[in-house]
Amino acid sequence: MSGIKISEDHEWVSLDGDTATVGITDYAQNALGDVVFVELPEVGASFAKGDEVAVVESVKAASEIYAPVSGEITGVNAALEDQPDKINQSPLDDGWLFRIRLSDAGEIDELMDEDAYASFVAGLK
Amino acid sequence: MSDPLNRTPLHEFHVAHGAKMVPFAGYDMPVQYPLGVLKEHLFTREKAGLFDVSHMGQVLLRGSGGTDVAKAFEALVPGNIAGLKPGGLRYTMLLNSDGGILDDLMVTRYEQQENTLYLVVNAACKDADLAHIEQSLAGIASLERLDDRALLALQGPRASAVLGAMAPEVMDMGFMTSASVEIDGVSCHISRSGYTGEDGYEISLPGDKAEAFAEQLAASDDVEPIGLGARDSLRLEAGLCLYGSDIDVTTSPVEAGLLWAIPKARREAGDFPGAERILRELADGPARKRVGILPDGRAPVRHGADILDEGGSVIGTITSGGFGPSLGRPVAMGYVKTEFAGEGTEIGLTVRGRILPGRVAPMPFVEQRYYRKPKSS
Known part of the structure; x- marks a missing residue:
């Protein structure tokens, strides 16, 4: 996947026009462990950048997902309801979480590119 | 700065097997291995899981001056300790004067020594428990901490075959009994008990022999090392209490269904x-x-x-x-x-x-x- 932007909370954002697809990175799924439940936002709901928008739960713990950009939810990955482990199997593709229509296109530039994210993750170890 | 974390004798084993280490009750412990919590859990129910529980407190309690230690210990717990046969063990609870649970523990009538109980208590309660026992039984019984011993648990339907290949006598041990068994020159104290709802053993052995012993067990295709994450999900499915979460000083054994x-x-x-x-x-x-x-x-x-x-x-x-x-x-x-x-x-x-x-x-x-x-x- 090319041209994705990534937040410091380990969410990737792939922009298509004014709408972004959002998921969690491979680093994040690996840190969380086996995902057993995902709570997704309502389509039509609006979130500001940094709001809690979804919850991803492993056997052991629940982890909040924060909106990497502000906007309105236009779609969610309903397949995760029955197969939450898609997040582990395919975090950057089949394991996407939701789509959001950006209310402030400029926010995308505040996110890291893949190289910057790689350095960011290296700094966490 | 917080205090440095204690390490169990199996610390290097955990790191070598790729464990993710987390602080737990003052110890640096494996929460999961590369297999992951979900598969570790299922593997234990299907074959056998190897757990390091060396952070738990192991002690011997000896009666002195003609005191029957089992009878004396009953002053602190509501279980039938005096009725334990040599090698037999029971789950019981240290209670306070309000009937609140200070800790839950396993008590064994140690078959190796006269008038001696072998206790295994929770890591987080260890110091408080031992102070309470020493104070309550001052002059009539004395404690010996077995801090140089490791404690492993091997749990699951294949546990008996795996450990039995090293020591055949463990295969027909009864549930909630223990025995001293020599395995490849290592003196182990083995009980048929556990915290997963499965058949299995808990093995107390000298700390300096623990890593080689664990590697020997883990070499079996039927054994995987299992972290604290799956230990918790296994005991929860088995309906077993976790001290500090499901029982504590505010809960009585009646409320807790014990x-x-x-x-x-x-x-x-x-x-x-x-x-x-x-x-x-x-x-x-x-x-x-x-x-x-x-x-x-x-x-x-x-x-x-x-x-x-x-x-x-x-x-x-x-x-x-x-x-x-x-x-x-x-x-x-x-x-x-x-x-x-x-x-x-x-x-x-x-x-x-x-x-x-x-x-x-x-x-x-x-x-x-x-x-x-x-x-x-």
Whole structure:
């Protein structure tokens, strides 16, 4: 996947026009462990950048997902309801979480590119 | 700066096997290995899991000056300790004078030494427990901490075959019995017991021999090392209490549903700490009870969630909850007011500000598969 932007909370954002697809990175799924439940936002709901928008739960713990950009939810990955482990199997593709229509296109530039994210993750170890 | 974490004798083993290490009760412990919590859990139920539980406190308690140590120890716990045969072990609880649970523990009548009990207590309670025991039994019994010993647990349906290949005599040990067994020159004290609901063993051995011993077990295709994450989900499915979450100084054995650990003779004698409250709760029923809870949906309901009645009033709290890998669904336990403790009672569970439906359910959630000795003919 090319041209994705990534937040410091380990969410990737792939922009298509004014709408972004959002998921969690491979680093994040690996840190969380086996995902057993995902709570997704309502389509039509609006979130500001940094709001809690979804919850991803492993056997052991629940982890909040924060909106990497502000906007309105236009779609969610309903397949995760029955197969939450898609997040582990395919975090950057089949394991996407939701789509959001950006209310402030400029926010995308505040996110890291893949190289910057790689350095960011290296700094966490 | 916090205190540096203690390490068990298996620390290098954990790191070599790729464990993710976390602080737990003052120790640097493996929460999971590369297999991951879900697969570690399922592997234990299918084959055998190897757990490092060396952080737990192992001690010997010896009677002195003609005191029968088992009888003396009964002053602190409500279990039948005096009736233990040599090598036999029991689950019991240290109680305070209000009948609150100071800790839960395993007590063995140590068959190697006269008038001696072998105790295994929770890591987080270790220092307080030992101070309490020493103070209570001052002059009549003395404690020896076995800090140089490691403690391993091998749990699962293949545990007997795997350990039996190293020491055949363990295969026909009865559930809740122990024996001293020499394996490749290492003196082990082995009990048939555990914390997963499966058949299995807990193996006490010298710390400096533990790593080689663990590697030998882990070399079997039927064994994987298992972290604290799966240890917790396994015991939750088995309906077993975690001290500090499901039981503590505010809970009594009656509320906690641990009456099976208080035999009739001890109830009649009423000669244990907190007997007044416990006997009253036995006669009148406790105000609240620990129950199993199955959330209806897929969302795990975790420690601290409110339990509600149909009208939305709070009737209790979840004390342990998560996802049960063997059931493929969320499972939980908690305390509810006694009138709501009946099986099948419909309840609400507060999760992130919403109320999810669930019901009171019998425990254990999975069938216990402890070893039953064949009847001799």
